[in-house]
Amino acid sequence: MPKTVKALLSACALLASAAHVHAQEQVLNLYSARHYATDEALYSGFTQATGIRIQRVDADDAGILARLRAEGAASPADVILLVDATRLHKGETDGLFQPIQSKLLNHAIPANLRSAPAADGGISWFGLSTRARVIVYNKVKVQKSDVATYESLGDPRNKGRLCIRSGSHPYNLSLFGAVTEHLGEQKAEAWLQGVVANLARPPKGGDTDQIKAVAAGECDIAVTNSYYLARMMRSTKPEDMAAVNKVGVVFPNQESWGTHLNIAGGAVARHSKNPANAIRFLEYLASPEAQNHFANGNNEWPVAQGVELDNPALKAMTAGKPFKSETIPISAVGANAVRVQQMLDRVGFP
Numbered sequence: 001m002p003k004t005v006k007a008l009l010s011a012c013a014l015l016a017s018a019a020h021v022h023a024q025e026q027v028l029n030l031y032s033a034r035h036y037a038t039d040e041a042l043y044s045g046f047t048q049a050t051g052i053r054i055q056r057v058d059a060d061d062a063g064i065l066a067r068l069r070a071e072g073a074a075s076p077a078d079v080i081l082l083v084d085a086t087r088l089h090k091g092e093t094d095g096l097f098q099p100i101q102s103k104l105l106n107h108a109i110p111a112n113l114r115s116a117p118a119a120d121g122g123i124s125w126f127g128l129s130t131r132a133r134v135i136v137y138n139k140v141k142v143q144k145s146d147v148a149t150y151e152s153l154g155d156p157r158n159k160g161r162l163c164i165r166s167g168s169h170p171y172n173l174s175l176f177g178a179v180t181e182h183l184g185e186q187k188a189e190a191w192l193q194g195v196v197a198n199l200a201r202p203p204k205g206g207d208t209d210q211i212k213a214v215a216a217g218e219c220d221i222a223v224t225n226s227y228y229l230a231r232m233m234r235s236t237k238p239e240d241m242a243a244v245n246k247v248g249v250v251f252p253n254q255e256s257w258g259t260h261l262n263i264a265g266g267a268v269a270r271h272s273k274n275p276a277n278a279i280r281f282l283e284y285l286a287s288p289e290a291q292n293h294f295a296n297g298n299n300e301w302p303v304a305q306g307v308e309l310d311n312p313a314l315k316a317m318t319a320g321k322p323f324k325s326e327t328i329p330i331s332a333v334g335a336n337a338v339r340v341q342q343m344l345d346r347v348g349f350p
Contacts, residue, residue, distance in 0.1 A: 026052040032081040033061045038297035061087035068096045077269035078278040084170035089334025092124040097267035108286040108304040112329045127263035129300035132226040133175045135250040150252045154194025162198040163210045163219035167349035177336035178260045189343045215243035230299035230313035251323040258324040
């Protein structure tokens, strides 16, 4: 056989072998609103454990939901990761997720941190980590007892003292949805009027900006998700360390319903071509290894039962003791989003 023919046959064999290997490769398509560099270790850990490569598309929550709606049945997405209860609820009600059955996830994730069961008992989405919505305050100007509850944010004694981000931001929509669930719509709207009256400035910036504004004296109290404060507590930047030393933190409503928790969560995409591996990935995110990574890598509170916390900043916030968190279904909080937005419009919340 001529050498050129042998070489050609050999090349064809190699190409066929490569094509076979490529065809056998398992890939999981992930749409993620989690923009944290520390999560790379989660994805590589899953690939190392399973051999399944993760192909990721990053966008914000609203962008991901819009993309899923636009793609319809042609969507390649297998798993969706979002960072807010209202967005997860929206994805569920828009029919973008498929309810799944997983004994492991049902056992690991508390019932109040996942969607209500579908008719067949399937769950549309699961909380995978939590963020406490805490109050920070100027330790020189404010008594801790003056900001012990969310209700205090609307108390006249705190007039002109509050910094907060936009009321329509999902983190605040979820907090306000929780307050509405606890107080009822009428009392919640009156409370929101008080919050608007107490603003030290128009809402602007993110949660970290609110903490820095308190430290800088622009306002005396602010609202933030706990992981933003934890980031600053673990920072080595002199300006972050100086700001942290000027503020105290309160986990509100310890004597009543408990501190509001928002979630980052996951779901299997409605049109996933690979639902078995999608469930496998969500189950991996509920494992002790992954839950410890959420806590230590991104300063979030683990949701899986029986996982011990080992994060110095989170421990320092609570003096190493557990805090009381609310137990209302996070799905109900998400369902309140439209009502809350209407209340915000009526009270003129910027």
